Amino acid sequence: MCGIVAYKGKKNCYPILINGLKKLEYRGYDSAGIACISGKGNITISKRSGKVKQLEETLKKNNVHKKCTGTGIAHTRWATHGRPNQVNSHPHNDQSGSIVLVHNGIIENYDPIKKFLKSKNIKFKSETDTEVLVQLIGYFYNKGKLTFEQSVRAALQRVDGAYAIVVLNKNEPDKMIAARKGSPLVLGINEEEFFVGSDISPIINYTQQIIYLEESQMAIIGEKDYEIKSIEKDISLPKVVEKIDYKIDDYDKGKFKFFMHKEIHEQVDTISNTIIGRTKGHNVLLNGLMEYWSQIESASKIYITACGTSWHAGLIGKNLIERFSEVPVHVEYASEFRYNKILVDNDSVVIAISQSGETADTLAAIKKANDYGAITIGICNVPGSSISRETDCGVFTRCGHEVGVASTKAFTAQISILYLFALKLAYVKKQISKSAMKAHLDFASSVTKVKSILRKENYIKKIASKYKNASDFLYLGRGLNFPVALEGALKLKEISYIHAEGYPAAEMKHGPIALVDKNMPNVFIVPKDKTYDKIISNIEEIKSRKGKIIIITDSKEKVLKDLANDLIVVPKTNHYMFCILATIVLQLFAYYIAVGKKLNVDQPRNLAKSVTVE
Ligand code: G6P
Numbered sequence: 001m002c003g004i005v006a007y008k009g010k011k012n013c014y015p016i017l018i019n020g021l022k023k024l025e026y027r028g029y030d031s032a033g034i035a036c037i038s039g040k041g042n043i044t045i046s047k048r049s050g051k052v053k054q055l056e057e058t059l060k061k062n063n064v065h066k067k068c069t070g071t072g073i074a075h076t077r078w079a080t081h082g083r084p085n086q087v088n089s090h091p092h093n094d095q096s097g098s099i100v101l102v103h104n105g106i107i108e109n110y111d112p113i114k115k116f117l118k119s120k121n122i123k124f125k126s127e128t129d130t131e132v133l134v135q136l137i138g139y140f141y142n143k144g145k146l147t148f149e150q151s152v153r154a155a156l157q158r159v160d161g162a163y164a165i166v167v168l169n170k171n172e173p174d175k176m177i178a179a180r181k182g183s184p185l186v187l188g189i190n191e192e193e194f195f196v197g198s199d200i201s202p203i204i205n206y207t208q209q210i211i212y213l214e215e216s217q218m219a220i221i222g223e224k225d226y227e228i229k230s231i232e233k234d235i236s237l238p239k240v241v242e243k244i245d246y247k248i249d250d251y252d253k254g255k256f257k258f259f260m261h262k263e264i265h266e267q268v269d270t271i272s273n274t275i276i277g278r279t280k281g282h283n284v285l286l287n288g289l290m291e292y293w294s295q296i297e298s299a300s301k302i303y304i305t306a307c308g309t310s311w312h313a314g315l316i317g318k319n320l321i322e323r324f325s326e327v328p329v330h331v332e333y334a335s336e337f338r339y340n341k342i343l344v345d346n347d348s349v350v351i352a353i354s355q356s357g358e359t360a361d362t363l364a365a366i367k368k369a370n371d372y373g374a375i376t377i378g379i380c381n382v383p384g385s386s387i388s389r390e391t392d393c394g395v396f397t398r399c400g401h402e403v404g405v406a407s408t409k410a411f412t413a414q415i416s417i418l419y420l421f422a423l424k425l426a427y428v429k430k431q432i433s434k435s436a437m438k439a440h441l442d443f444a445s446s447v448t449k450v451k452s453i454l455r456k457e458n459y460i461k462k463i464a465s466k467y468k469n470a471s472d473f474l475y476l477g478r479g480l481n482f483p484v485a486l487e488g489a490l491k492l493k494e495i496s497y498i499h500a501e502g503y504p505a506a507e508m509k510h511g512p513i514a515l516v517d518k519n520m521p522n523v524f525i526v527p528k529d530k531t532y533d534k535i536i537s538n539i540e541e542i543k544s545r546k547g548k549i550i551i552i553t554d555s556k557e558k559v560l561k562d563l564a565n566d567l568i569v570v571p572k573t574n575h576y577m578f579c580i581l582a583t584i585v586l587q588l589f590a591y592y593i594a595v596g597k598k599l600n601v602d603q604p605r606n607l608a609k610s611v612t613v614e
Contacts, residue, residue, distance in 0.1 A: 002090070002104040002612070003027035004185070005202040006073040006166040008176045008221055009193030013072035014065045016195070020202025021052045021076045023248070026356065026403070026609030027104070027198060028078025031089035034059070035100045036072040041170040043100050044068075047089040051603065052076055071176060073166045073196075075102035078608045081110070082127030092131045094138025095122050099151075101137070101167045103130040104198055105183040106613050108161035133159060137167065148172050149220055152179065156218075156231050162360070162613065166196050179218035179231055183612060184358065184386045187211040187219055187226070189241060194221045198612070199358060200384050201248055210244045212389065246383055251401040258601040260404030260495070264587050267409050268450045270399035271580065274413040275420070275447075282437035284424035288395045295375045297428045299349040302329045303374075305337045305365040306353040307611065309407040309490060310414060313379075314353050315483035316579060317418035324426035334361035335614065338368055346373035353418075354378070355402055355410035356610035357385020364614065366390050379417050381410050395421070404602045405609045406494045408587050411487065412580050419443075419576055440574070449571045453584045456568065460585060463550065463566045464592035467521050473500035474512055474547075475586075477525035478535055484525050484579050488586030495594040495601050505531075505538040516547040523586070527578045528555040539563050552582045 003024025007013040017034050032055040033047025046064050048055055059065050075090035082088035093100040107113075110129035117135050118124070124131055133155060140151035148169045156163070162182025169175065178185055178196045188195030188203035188210055195203040196219070200210060213219060216231045228237045256262040278285050289296060302321060304314035311333055318329040332342065334352070338361060344350060350369035354362045357380035366387055369376050378387050378394030381402065388394055397413035423440055426432040432440075467473075473492060477485035486502030493500050503512055505524065516522065522542045526535050536559060543549055543563055551564040554572050561567055570581040594601045 002078055003076045003198045004074070004102050004104050004164060004166055004196065005198070006102070006176060006178065006196040007194070008071045009190070010070050011193070012068050013070060014059075014068035016202070016206070017072050017074035018052070018056050018059070018065070020197060021055070021074050023201040024076050024198055025052055025603075026405075027358070027612050028076050028608045029603050030077055030079050030084030031086070032074070032076045033089045033091050034064075034068075034072055034074040035091040035168065036068045037100075037168045037170060037173050038069045039173055041173045043093070043097070043168065043170050045091050045093065045100060047086060047091065049085050049089060071168065071173065073100070073102045073168060073176075080106055080613055081129040088126045088128050090130060092126060092128065092134045094135050094142075096138055096142050098170050099134055099138045099141060099167060101130070101134040101165055103133060104164045104612060105162035107133050107159050107163065109159060113158065129161075133163070133165070134167075141169070148175060149177060152177050152218065153231060153234065156181070164198060174223045176221040177218060178213065178221065180213045181216050181231065183360070185213045187213060189226070192224050194226060199382075199386070200244060200246070204244060204246055204248055208244050208246075210242050211240060212242070244384055248401070251403065258404065260406055260408060260591055260601045263402055263404050263409045264584065264591065265454060266400070267412050267584060268447065268454065270409045271412050271416055271450065272447045273398050274416045278420055279441045282427075282434040282441065284420045284427070284441070286395050286420060286424060289377065289393050292375050292393045296349050296377070297425060299327070299375065300347045302327055303337070303342065303344060303348060303350045303369070304329060304331045304353065305334045305350060305362060305369075307334050307359050307361055309411050309487060310353040310355060310362075312483045312487040312490070313411055313414035313418060314351075315486070316415050316480060317351070317353070317422070319480050320419055320422035320576065321425060324422045325429050325431050327425065332365070334359065334365040337365040342368075344369055344372040344374045348372075348374040349377060350374045351377045351379060352387050352391060353414050354385070354387045355381045355397075355407050357382045357387040358610045358612055359387070360612050360614050363387055363390060379414055381413070403609075405604055405607050406491055406590070406601070412583060415580060440576075443574055443577050449573055449577065449581060450584060452571050453581055453588075457588055460568060460588045461592040463568070464589050465596050466566070467548075467550075468496075468593045468596040470498060470519065470521050472515060472520055473498060474508060474515070474520065474522045475500060475502040475525075476505040476508055476522060476538065477502075478505045478531045479529070480575060480579050481525040481527065481582060484582050484586070485523070487583060488523060488525075488590070491587055491590035492593065494607060495590055495599060495604050496597055497599070497605070498593065505535050508538065509541065513541065513545065516542055516545045518546040518548070521548040521550055523550045523552070525582050526551055526553040526555065526560065527575060528553070529575055536563070552585050554578055
């Protein structure tokens with residue numbers, strides 16, 4: 001799982017590659033590397049463990065950046081096979097040193113191939129599955145019977161799993177070969193200049209002429225021209241060039257120390273950006289869905305599939321859609337959806353939620369839904385991303401670049417879209433009146449209440465500092481706020497490495513309560529709704545076992561003050577907006593705990609912003 005960028009042209013490839021890697025770090029950041037090839041076929045490989053910034057410093061120190069040529073490949077890694085050290089970093093080369101390659105994906109049958117190659121006296125340096133692939137290409141090539149292109153094809157025909165690769169060969173320095181199966185790969189084309197990327201982000205500021213390589217295709221890139229071919233057969237395929245009218249602005253931390261902090265604050269604007277232009281009076285306008293709307297509104301069931309934070313948004317979406325429109329909704333982890341027996345058919349709608357639009361499991365789930373004939377909807381943040389392209393229709397969350405690995409503004413934007421979708425569906429099904437619609441849509445004005453949460457930041461920071469040394473947390477909520485509890489616990493785990501569990505507040509009696517003692521903080525999300533009295537009882541149950549109580553509520557009732565060790569009151573709004581406000585409190589709470597522990601909030605250990613392997 002990783003990010004790939006490559007360049008072939010007349011410019012020095014270094015700035016293109018290093019800046020590209022920075023844009024791709026969301027796919028992994030435990031090691032990085034670059035290989036350049038000169039016209040005479042000298043290959044220089046530079047790689048190291050650590051982040052792209054550290055690679056950049058090393059390359060500058062060694063003056064590599066000045067010596068780079070017009071052809072190079074680069075990689076930022078999230079370790080799958082083999083520790084994140086220098087040897088296991090990409091690019092990898094074959095034993096002869098002729099072939100060098102970067103890879104995103106997993107070669108599943110690496111073990112038998114490795115055994116075979118070892119029996120042919122090929123020595124391995126790394127613990128990676130990737131080295132098996134490059135050695136296999138080298139094995140075919142060095143036997144002398146196959147060309148470079150034929151060797152790459154022969155090797156790819158023998159590997160199982162997922163891959164996006166770019167390969168160079170020192171004996172054919174004018175050629176670069178890219179190929180994909182399972183993992184995405186994009187080509188950028190200019191006059192006598194070619195780019196390859198895991199997505200368009202490292203490319204789009206140089207060219208808008210883009211080819212999305214299809215499954216099992218390879219690109220053979222020469223000095224002036226290129227061909228698209230099939231991996232299975234040596235046949236040329238049509239070049240489907242798309243003009244992508246999109247630029248990626250530089251996005252920096254501004255006055256903030258961490259992107260996550262900035263992104264939490266941006267929610268004052270991002271939630272309204274998501275909504276603006278999508279409501280008119282009592283109407284919801286979701287233009288991206290209109291082509292398929294008649295099928296969407298008549299579907300008998302809806303599935304929502306996603307991973308991580310986006311899956312939590314899906315749970316909130318289920319609650320909203322079922323509540324307003326009474327259409328049954330199933331929420332499935334994408335990794336389960338893709339392998340379980342799922343009763344999806346051409347009368348179903350499948351909604352994929354993904355910030356990045358690149359999560360491998362969600363992408364595979366949506367492909368399965370397409371195969372079953374369902375109408376597929378993408379709720380993505382990144383235009384041009386794989387999931388936004390694979391779905392029949394969709395709605396972009398429009399919350400801008402999200403860099404912090406722990407998703408914040410994308411989550412609240414996803415909830416906002418799901419809210420609009422649920423209302424629209426309910427309205428066409430005549431389940432909700434005009435005036436109720438209008439009242440709901442006025443919730444957009446509640447966005448100013450986000451500001452009032454941010455004004456409480458120092459107060460939340462103080463509370464966080466009291467609990468930063470706890471080793472376990474419980475997060476408890478009911479109904480719509482059960483997913484909020486899950487999301488609060490996930491935020492804490494991701495960035496502070498403290499164990500936390502989210503539970504429906506009443507369900508905690510069936511197990512988690514056994515964990516409660518005087519050291520255990522319990523975060524309760526308590527809106528003044530129909531479950532209010534029930535949740536007060538749940539708090540009492542924890543309190544009587546000496547657990548510490550942190551309450552997030554919109555109620556000013558004294559009973560809460562009496563029960564809570566710490567109380568955070570958010571402004572009154574409707575039930576749905578309350579979820580958003582409570583989430584922002586929990587984001588800040590997790591953020592300040594992690595900052596208090598002096599951790600790298602934006603790039604926590606072992607995680608990646610987008611998980612591009614299954
Ligand atoms: C990773 C990230 C999470 C994210 C999840 C799904 O685990 O660390 O923050 O929620 O992937 O990503 P997606 O881009 O599909 O929303």
